[in-house]
Amino acid sequence: MPVTPATPQTIERAAGLLRGGGVVAFPTETVYGLGAHAFDAKAVSRIFEIKRRPSFDPVIVHVADEAMLARVVREISQRARTLIERFWPGPLTLVFKRSDAVPLLVTAGLETVAVRMPSHPVALALLRASGVPLAAPSANAFGGLSPTRADRVAQAFGEQIDLIIDGGATPLGIESTILRLEPIPALLRPGALTVEEIEAAIGPIERNVSDESGPASPGRLPRHYAPRTPLRIVGPENVPLEERSHAGFLGMSRAPGGYAAARLLSPAGDLREAAAGLFEALHELDDLGLERIDAEPPPPRGLGLAIADRLLRASRNRTGYCQ
Ligand code: AMP
Numbered sequence: 001m002p003v004t005p006a007t008p009q010t011i012e013r014a015a016g017l018l019r020g021g022g023v024v025a026f027p028t029e030t031v032y033g034l035g036a037h038a039f040d041a042k043a044v045s046r047i048f049e050i051k052r053r054p055s056f057d058p059v060i061v062h063v064a065d066e067a068m069l070a071r072v073v074r075e076i077s078q079r080a081r082t083l084i085e086r087f088w089p090g091p092l093t094l095v096f097k098r099s100d101a102v103p104l105l106v107t108a109g110l111e112t113v114a115v116r117m118p119s120h121p122v123a124l125a126l127l128r129a130s131g132v133p134l135a136a137p138s139a140n141a142f143g144g145l146s147p148t149r150a151d152r153v154a155q156a157f158g159e160q161i162d163l164i165i166d167g168g169a170t171p172l173g174i175e176s177t178i179l180r181l182e183p184i185p186a187l188l189r190p191g192a193l194t195v196e197e198i199e200a201a202i203g204p205i206e207r208n209v210s211d212e213s214g215p216a217s218p219g220r221l222p223r224h225y226a227p228r229t230p231l232r233i234v235g236p237e238n239v240p241l242e243e244r245s246h247a248g249f250l251g252m253s254r255a256p257g258g259y260a261a262a263r264l265l266s267p268a269g270d271l272r273e274a275a276a277g278l279f280e281a282l283h284e285l286d287d288l289g290l291e292r293i294d295a296e297p298p299p300p301r302g303l304g305l306a307i308a309d310r311l312l313r314a315s316r317n318r319t320g321y322c323q
């Protein structure tokens with residue numbers, strides 16, 4: 001397995017591979033990413049191939065600093081500057097007009113590009129050592145659970161990737177928040193930065209963008225971030241005892257009786273801790289081969305919004321309906 005601890009030597013080696021068109025998995029503060037040179041369409045096409053990602057799903061471009069951002073985007077509005085100043089590096093992805101250097105494969109044919117500056121020291125060191133922006137979606141097969149640990153990446157892709165940099169568990173554990181700024185600020189994907197924090201910086205944002213926009217944000221596909229085991233969102237008080245024995249329970253802080261297995265995201269009721277452990281808990285329950293996973297709805301505030309979004313998408317069956 002090409003999993004290697006994140007030493008300075010590993011980062012140099014990874015940077016060389018990336019400059020030469022390779023594909024490298026690396027930790028960010030959100031989840032593990034599968035990275036390639038963002039200006040190298042051939043390298044990026046390998047990501048699509050490895051992930052079995054449809055070409056209509058655009059990839060987020062990662063930058064180390066504002067000089068790198070300037071190579072990726074055509075212009076930076078005042079509102080974008082305010083957000084960059086306040087939240088970068090960090091788990092906020094912003095949508096800009098793309099520069100000509102960004103291949104249309106990266107943006108799935110859109111004239112816009114989604115960009116973020118990660119705060120994870122390994123991700124930043126890798127971007128700096130590479131000297132090029134990195135197109136990097138989450139390092140999981142399309143539609144599946146995002147990986148928060150290097151061994152999950154190895155399990156999913158193994159030798160298909162040139163190198164997997166192991167930087168330990170990702171601290172936030174849930175993907176970045178995606179914000180479109182034009183014509184008005186609008187939430188495209190709830191994520192690790194809460195809407196409340198964004199609104200404190202720039203005022204009210206549109207929270208319910210309709211899916212009029214077609215390919216504008218495929219992370220909004222009905223079924224996404226899904227385990228193989230059927231999952232439903234349900235309060236345990238509504239599940240009769242006899243329905244529990246072949247099912248797993250995923251909840252915040254208290255485990256009801258009768259389930260074959262249970263994972264609690266935060267005994268102290270801390271949503272940050274819950275978000276950080278969400279995907280790993282789903283991976284673990286998924287590995288048990290149960291008939292079903294019952295997930296308790298999270299509280300509807302702060303990071304609860306991002307957790308609820310992932311659970312809802314995980315709960316839809318392959319036709320897009322809740323199961
Ligand atoms: P991920 O797989 O976590 O890297 O997420 C990528 C997601 O970012 C896509 O599925 C889209 O929802 C979103 N995205 C990427 N580029 C754009 C863009 N130009 N405009 C809107 N959303 C985008």
Ligand code: MG
Pocket residue numbers: 137138146
């Ligand atoms: Mg993803």
